[in-house]
Amino acid sequence: MSARGAVADLESRGGRLALWFLAPTAAVLLLVVAYPFLYNVGMSFTNWNMFHFRDPAFNGLANYAKLLREPEFLSVLLRTFLWTGVNLVFHVTLGVGAALLLNRRLPGRPLYRALLILPWAMPQYISALTWRGMFNLEYGSVNLLLGKLGLGAVGWLGGEWTAFAAATITNIWLGFPFIMVVALGGLQSIPEELYEAARIDGAGAWRRFTAITLPMLRPVLTPAIVLGTIWTFNNLNVIWLVTKQGEPGDKSHILVTYVYKAAFTYYRYGYAAAFSVFIFLTLFGIVKIYQRTADREAF
């Protein structure tokens, strides 16, 4: 590690500099995220809602107790896990799959690469509303295409699980390019000699993939998966817009859309704040566990 000496040097000479470099970011994050966050935590212990808008009072853990007794609570929670899990599995398999394809010497590769990144470039609200149109029962192109293939039309947005599936497909579409780009970067940094050596040793394609490609991709994929998990878990836009605010009958909600509705449609602020704290703690726990296992597997 030739860097060791320089790092020590930076610490002695650059300690003050580091503070100055961090200060603006810290200021913005404290003002826009940390303060509102603490405010929410405080709010979660009050009965702030439509009826007590001007005079919210401390009510202890009442919101948390109410949340746990909510009949839909468990189903919304499980749906959120399912949503996050299914999306991530597809993001990673499609993203890594596309990256492997694009990493070959392919005529027209830059064009393909650009086309596959497009879903990421489109603003999410536009993608979501476009897919919502495509899932329309009579005029949506998804059903029209299914019809062309000789399959029956699906009432996508009419059923709770099909609406959920529609939102999931939309989110898979808009999320895989991110993993693809990360994986492409990772693949390009794997030295070709490793594969040569493996070939000489008689390793087949699958063996080369599991023994070289995957372990070499892990360090770049792990942070991307952590970020992807957080973004997907808390993705309001897609469910909200594709299922039109949780239709049918509020049965396609995940935690964040449920909270959004509680807060801004029903004005149950205190309750929504408690729910948000719960979401935060759950997500925090998941990420911690994931990082632990990813770290352990790395050795």
Add this chain to the structure above:
Amino acid sequence: MRARPAARLWSHVWVHALVWLFVLFSVYPILQVVNVSLRPGDQLYTTDLRLIPRDATLDAYRAILFDKPFPTWLRNSLLVSASTALIGVSLASLAGYAFSRSRFRGRGAALQGILVTQMFPATMLLLPLYMIMRKVQLVDTLLGVVIAYVATALPFCVWTMKGYYDTIPVDLEEAALIDGASRFQAFRRVTLPLSAPALVITGLFSFMTGWSEFIVARVMLPSAELHTLPLGLESLASTYQTEWANYAAGSVLVCIPVVVLFLLLSRYLISGLTLGGVKG
């Protein structure tokens, strides 16, 4: 060791077939928006699957550009997104550098803390944020939303910058220091120029944040003359039935600049997106 020609040909065909499946999946919904934007009024609901509709017309584009305050929305969005990108890149390039090069106390916790800011449902931060902004009189100003967007984009940007700096050998800066450069000069003249790909990504990401956000904008920007593109488009979508073609045309216009940016920068995207670990 070479595979037999027939086997090679087959794998070639397979790879191309798969690539085309991916392309179809990625591009079809986008073509769909273009298609709707070109439909004449009597064909909004159609079971026709052709890519360019019959009697295609640019009426919707004309309506959007000339009958709606599109130029105002565009100007506001450009202003907001460009400022967000500029401030986001500046702050992230500094903070990421500190995280990469300095081992100060609480560094690991701070890095995790930045990640943790993403975990709280963002929409719930809106109400307290609104109250702060009102206190400092930034409600209904573009600066107010720019600050909110910078905070949204910063965590990802800081991580990206930090990850990229980690891949640049410290020796280069050391050499500069020996040649008499100050710490800041070493950063400014040596490391920063080498980090162009990561700077491009953080810039693009921050720009996109401003370009496509509408929930914060709706709360913070009540005045119509400050509306950004997403707010404008949303106003078309809420009268969904009547303005579907206009909405699609607006979407196409909104997408064109970012798509062009992504296409121009796709090379940098791949080399610059090095999310670093907490430990590294």
